[in-house]
Amino acid sequence: MLISLRLHTNRFTGQIPLELSRLSLLQALTLNDNAMEGEIPHEFFQLKQLNILKLQNNQFRVPISESFSELKLLSTLILSGNNFQGSIPRHIFELSPLLSLDISNNNLTGPIIVGMKSSLMYLNLSHNSFTETIPEDIGKLEKAEVIDISTNDLSGTIPETIKNCRNLLVLDMSNNKLSGPLGEIFSDMEYLTNLNLSQNQIKGKIPANLANLKHLSAVNLSWNDLEGEIPQNFSVLSSLKHLNLSHNQLEGPVPQSGVFKNMPESNLAGNKGLCGTKSLGLCTKRSHGQSRHSLSRKTRLIMIPLVCISALLLFLIAIMSYKHYQNKRKLKEHETCNVDYTAALVLQRFETKDIETATEFFSEHNIIGSSNLSTVYKGRLEDGQIVAIKKLNLQQFAAESDKYFNREAKILSQLRHRNLVKVIGYAWESRKLKALDLEYMEQGNLEKIIHDPSVDRSTWILSKRIDVCISIAEAMFVILPLCQFLLHVKVLICLH
Secondary structure (H helix, E strand, O other): OOOEEEOOOOOOEEOOOHHHHHOOOOOEEEOOOOEEOOOOOHHHHHOOOOOEEEOOOOOOOOEOOHHHHHOOOOOEEEOOOOOOEEOOOOOHHHOOOOOEEEOOOOEEEEEOOOOOOOOOOEEEOOOOEEEOEOOHHHHHOOOOOEEEOOOOOOEEEOOHHHHHOOOOOEEEOOOOEEEEOOOOOOOOOOOOOEEEOOOOEEEEEOOHHHHHOOOOOEEEOOOOEEEEOOOHHHHHOOOOOEEEOOOOEEEEEOOOOHHHOOOOHHHOOOOOEEEOEOOOEOOOHHHHHHHHHOOOHHHHHHHHHHHHHHHHHHHHHHHHHHHHHHHHHHHHHHHHOOOOOOOOOOOEEEOHHHHHHHOOOOOHHHEEEEOOOEEEEEEEOOOOOEEEEEEEOHHHOOHHHHHHHHHHHHHHHHOOOOOOOOEEEEEEEOOOEEEEEEEOOOOOOHHHHHHOOOOOOOOOOHHHHHHHHHHHHHHHHHOOOHHHHHHHHHHHHHHO
């Protein structure tokens, strides 16, 4: 009569043999640490006397069968380290004799089902993809000594009902998205030795009553949003050997005795408000006072928007003041030095041959710009001066435009402004040549600076661009007298 069969740690592959279902009196079966796969035969669940079943560390890639609930005497079920998929079978927690359930390190999804029995002493659901909140039913596990639901995607707060699990030795809820304050939920777990709540979103202060748990040896609260000071009574808890409080919002002095005496600095890192160690620096009266009288989280939430709004208002006032100053400055410049008509100079008139010689008879390699109305050449006058010669395209202008060209030349001779290119002279031969001699700008024009990819625009910061825009606007204001001339020319072009 075979009641126990141990086939673990071999290299068995394939499905569980159907022949095993004939061992009707079998109470313990260990097939763990093999390479078995496929679905578990339905006949296998006819082993009604089975008490212990270990299938961990195989290659099962199917959903956990609902038929496990037919094994009414099952007390230990270990399915960890496989690739079981889907959700937890609804009736698996209804097995009254079940003391140990380990389905960790699989690909299980969905919520953790309700209906847990108080008989469970060991529950491991870690390293899966369970979602939603921790069920209130977890409080029914009054005999549980180990609960591990770490490394899932659980959210919400830790249920208050967990305080009923008074026999817990190990509680691991790390690496989830749990939130909310801790409160008094651990105060009655007098046998608790290991508590891991790291890598969550837990807020509030560290409960001082944790230090009342006389058997507590390891606590990990790192990577949360805990705030306030470290409870001083942690330093007198003689059983506490490992404490990790890193990467929170803690502040104030670090206790100097007990577990803190030889604590690694990394276990306190990421708390900008802490002080009192070699790496964190000494606590000054100011820093200590700030830690004791620092603004509450609610106050900070109110103050931050107010400060932002105040800063925005100050910024707007500064902009308005700056614009007001600029307007006054522009008005003053306009009144004093925008255009100097009284100091106007008489433009020099060049002969056609002078212009042709300067431009090498309007050679194409001297062209520095062109449009439908004109072409601009780089030229050298007899005295060696480099100029820009703007030759009008006579095909675009009617013969009657001669008098308008004369008017433009006279107006330009009267304009003097720092934002306008200086006009040196002109050349005019009726129906043959109309050209202006302008001051040559070594760095080219604004179009080249904006569009030419070879130009270095790293120095064109925002303030400089604004200055250029203002300069252009001022220059446009100065050349308003030319608008009438341009209008007449457009009319003549249309008539032509």
